Amino acid sequence: MRFVIVLLFVIFQSNAQVALDTVPNSRYFEDQFYLGLSYNFILNHPEGSNQRNLSYGLQGGIIKDIPLNRKGTKAIGIGAGLALNSYYSNLVADISGDDITYSINDDITRSKLETHLLEFPLEFRWRNSTAEEYKFWRIYGGIKAAYILGARSKYDLDDVNEGFNNTDLTKFQYGLTLSFGYNTFNLHAYYALTELFNGNALVNGETLQYRPLRIGLIFYIL
Template sequence: MMLRTLQAIFFIVCLFLSVNIMAQGNDEPIKVVDERYLEDQFYIGVGYNVLFERPDELNQRNLSYNLQTGFIKDIPFNKKRNFGVGIGLGYAINAYYSNLVASEQDNMISYEIMGLDDFNRSKLATHSIELPFEVRWRTSTAEEYKFWRVYAGLKFSYVFSGRSKLVTQDWNDSFSNDHIDQWQYGLMLNFGYNTWNVHAYYGLNSLLTDDAQLNGNPIDLNVLRIGLIFYIL
């Protein structure tokens, strides 16, 4: 009797373990879907600066580059979370190489156009804090991480450091240029699919103030920026 009881208990235990193992084997991991997801909140970009509205004799040379990075708060407006706005804070470095040469003497800044063979590099360089505002549309979902995006809006920039630099074969000259307009603003458009996105920006005001003059005329330099922008999260 005792032997039969032990055999029955052993059989029940084995049956229970077998059923439990089979049940565990059939279980699929539970996928958690975040219905309140946010997208594209960190960004980094690189681009090329083109100067427009410039004097006829002014020519660009070397690589006039742009580097930017920052954070944008994603604010969806609809239930699908594919339409909304973005408000951000960023940092940018811009360099503009040309044959426009700035020089400082007795706290006065003057400008001239020089031949390309007369110097090695003439540069305007800026460091700025940026405030982008975007209207955002995309094809993302809570489970789809590869999607189309079109972000358009305005960007305001505060230039906290602006310098002119001239490099020749014999000497270098660099100074803080107060003629670089501290407040820059313009239209921007970012669009693309997945990792690769085109960034375009056009400045609505001149890079230089009216105090920067060439032959008695203000030097109007509007910036067109074309490059790539990469989003994270």
């Protein structure tokens, strides 16, 4: 709720600034679709745990551009999108009835946690673009809030293949974002400020404190 209030405040303040700065034919918008591909690092592993295979992330959505000055080089971006993130490791999640248990198994063939999220990026945008120039340098930094729509844990061990909907995750998540680049191709990073699991997930008596770090490419499309 606090995030929604802050978001509305930013929108109203930005629109007020735009109204003050408006000059006929000088203002333009960078309304954009975005697509991203990332490698997902897992920070804060418990003892004996490590990443395996290729942990990847996909994201896509649209961002509304709100210019803050006459030149359009500074703006606020507010958007919404969807994301899929997978995390492979030797951490095995299993379920019995309503109880989810966790263990570390180095003999596991594959163990994956997959999340599906509804995301809400909020960016402060700097770029050296003009109303006529569509190839430009950009630096976009901000915060991204997300709500986990669903999460699934799965593992393969010998002839056993198990999967289930995992409810031990923190539903509302947020983190810092930074995008930097030229034209369509840009480097992108996301650092989570919330832990992936809620306090119910334990392994060897230790609370799981996984925190994602995602680094990859993001493509902005007008």
